[in-house]
Amino acid sequence: MANLIYTRLQATAQRLIAKYGQAGTVKRETPPDPVYGGDPVVMSYPATLVPMAYEARFIDGTVIQAGDMQIYISAVGLPIEPTVGDVVTANGKDYAIVNGDPNKYDGVTPVVFIVQGRQ
Incomplete structure (x- = not known):
C-alpha cells in the first residue's frame, strides 16, 4: 500500500515538472x-520532463x-x-x-x- 507522504511528494514533483518542464x-x-x-x-509514451545539464564538477569523463x-x-x-x-x-534531441x-x-x-541521458 502506498504511503500518503510519498503520494503527496509525487503530486508536488508532478506540479513542479508541469510548471517548469516540457513535453x-x-x-x-x-x-x-x-x-x-x-x-x-x-512504443512512444508521452511524458512531462525537465532536462538539465550536469554541473562541471560532476563530469568525470567515465x-x-x-x-x-x-x-x-514525472511519474x-x-x-x-x-x-x-x-x-x-x-x-528536440534523443x-x-x-x-x-x-x-x-x-x-x-x-x-x-x-535518469541520465546520453546522445
Whole structure:
C-alpha cells in the first residue's frame, strides 16, 4: 500500500515538472515475438520532463560524460518506468538512458524518475 507522504511528494514533483518542464517522449523498443518473429516494435509514451545539464564538477569523463543530461520525468500518467535502453526525447534531441533512479522510497510509489541521458 502506498504511503500518503510519498503520494503527496509525487503530486508536488508532478506540479513542479508541469510548471517548469516540457513535453517529451519516452520510447521503448520491444523485441520481436520469439515464436512468430517479426520486427521490433517501438512504443512512444508521452511524458512531462525537465532536462538539465550536469554541473562541471560532476563530469568525470567515465560515468558522467560531457553532453550527458540529467532528466527528471514525472511519474504521474506514465504507464512505464523509464529504464536503461529506453530513449528520451527532450529539447528536440534523443537521449539514450544509461542510468536511472526510480525514487520509490516506499518500494511502491515512484515520486519522480531521474535518469541520465546520453546522445
